[in-house]
Amino acid sequence: MTEENEQTAKTENDDMMVSEETYMTSGVHIGTRQKTADIKDFIYKVRNDGLYIIDVKQTDKKIKIAAKLLAKYDPSKILAVSVRQYGQKPIRKLGEHTGITVFDGRFRPGTLTNPNSDNFFEPEVIILTDPLADMQALHEAQNIGIPVIALCDTNNETKYVDIAIPTNNKGRRALALVYWLLAREMQKAQGKIKSDEEFAVTVEDFEAEI
Amino acid sequence: MTEENEQTAKTENDDMMVSEETYMTSGVHIGTRQKTADIKDFIYKVRNDGLYIIDVKQTDKKIKIAAKLLAKYDPSKILAVSVRQYGQKPIRKLGEHTGITVFDGRFRPGTLTNPNSDNFFEPEVIILTDPLADMQALHEAQNIGIPVIALCDTNNETKYVDIAIPTNNKGRRALALVYWLLAREMQKAQGKIKSDEEFAVTVEDFEAEI
Numbered sequence: 001m002t003e004e005n006e007q008t009a010k011t012e013n014d015d016m017m018v019s020e021e022t023y024m025t026s027g028v029h030i031g032t033r034q035k036t037a038d039i040k041d042f043i044y045k046v047r048n049d050g051l052y053i054i055d056v057k058q059t060d061k062k063i064k065i066a067a068k069l070l071a072k073y074d075p076s077k078i079l080a081v082s083v084r085q086y087g088q089k090p091i092r093k094l095g096e097h098t099g100i101t102v103f104d105g106r107f108r109p110g111t112l113t114n115p116n117s118d119n120f121f122e123p124e125v126i127i128l129t130d131p132l133a134d135m136q137a138l139h140e141a142q143n144i145g146i147p148v149i150a151l152c153d154t155n156n157e158t159k160y161v162d163i164a165i166p167t168n169n170k171g172r173r174a175l176a177l178v179y180w181l182l183a184r185e186m187q188k189a190q191g192k193i194k195s196d197e198e199f200a201v202t203v204e205d206f207e208a209e210i
Numbered sequence: 211m212t213e214e215n216e217q218t219a220k221t222e223n224d225d226m227m228v229s230e231e232t233y234m235t236s237g238v239h240i241g242t243r244q245k246t247a248d249i250k251d252f253i254y255k256v257r258n259d260g261l262y263i264i265d266v267k268q269t270d271k272k273i274k275i276a277a278k279l280l281a282k283y284d285p286s287k288i289l290a291v292s293v294r295q296y297g298q299k300p301i302r303k304l305g306e307h308t309g310i311t312v313f314d315g316r317f318r319p320g321t322l323t324n325p326n327s328d329n330f331f332e333p334e335v336i337i338l339t340d341p342l343a344d345m346q347a348l349h350e351a352q353n354i355g356i357p358v359i360a361l362c363d364t365n366n367e368t369k370y371v372d373i374a375i376p377t378n379n380k381g382r383r384a385l386a387l388v389y390w391l392l393a394r395e396m397q398k399a400q401g402k403i404k405s406d407e408e409f410a411v412t413v414e415d416f417e418a419e420i
Contacts, residue, residue: 041370147278
């Protein structure tokens, strides 16, 4: 590789969807005081107060990968779930802008596995806001054998998770930013919009109320 | 969930693509004497001779997930690689039956990252036979931000791997069986064949010569 090409490759690699500052302002990098072995590769450092800090470059990369992959599916066959409250508005917004099916709130056992269940649904791929809080959905997805994409904080295990997006998955603003980016990148990959500017909704629109 | 439904769910869960005996006869379950933290969830037990044994039910599940996911892509945009010899014939056969692009043998640096490279190629997803032996391809895939599917043995780390298929990735017959199943399931998911019986090629056809 010539020096010039190396330069090009590097620049491309550094080309993030939003600036590191934007990630930081939303607290995407703020993990927890716990660190699992599964998530160690995504940790940038541990802060003096004991909080593990997530490498947002990897967050950025994984959101892009997930969005491009999801764009291959019929959106109605993609299911996004969030038991915890701060993820609920972001996934509803994601659904609005991409056509993804959304189950916010309690995930009723049997939803994916019991054909007699009222809200029985057979997705081809699933997005979890937190593999721990959304454990029921995780187990059922594993049971029916579909790919699992999950936002994973530093305290999460990635067992049964296929694509882990390392991020603060508890903060109101962090969840808004991650799902806003996922929606924007999916729309781009689906060819619905051509540029970032055409995505006319703001991150704030994705934020849950306090 | 009623008892009857639970029964149905269980039966479905146990519905493997080939029997456990077939996996065992091909040595898919035979890991190495090393065990990484990344792969611990896929390990069934450690044998008296110190070999870690892989849970083939999980191998089966992950092959299905990978095949269904790959079927969403234009096959020519999928790249399968294998630096090690025993994986080369299986991936060539996989390419023959599914249209996947195949790079067998040495993976030249810059293949995915340097547009001036003779064999420059921009896949949308990549399959690695061994993340350790195929490390160059793994790093370049990570660099360009595409999903990575990899056959992972008990000694492998899964850093940068999105979908890990736990399997013996060194044995001649194990590699043949895993890639044969991947080819068959992809053809089914693509609608090219309707049943397993229509897949007229044998596992032996996928085996490298000794």
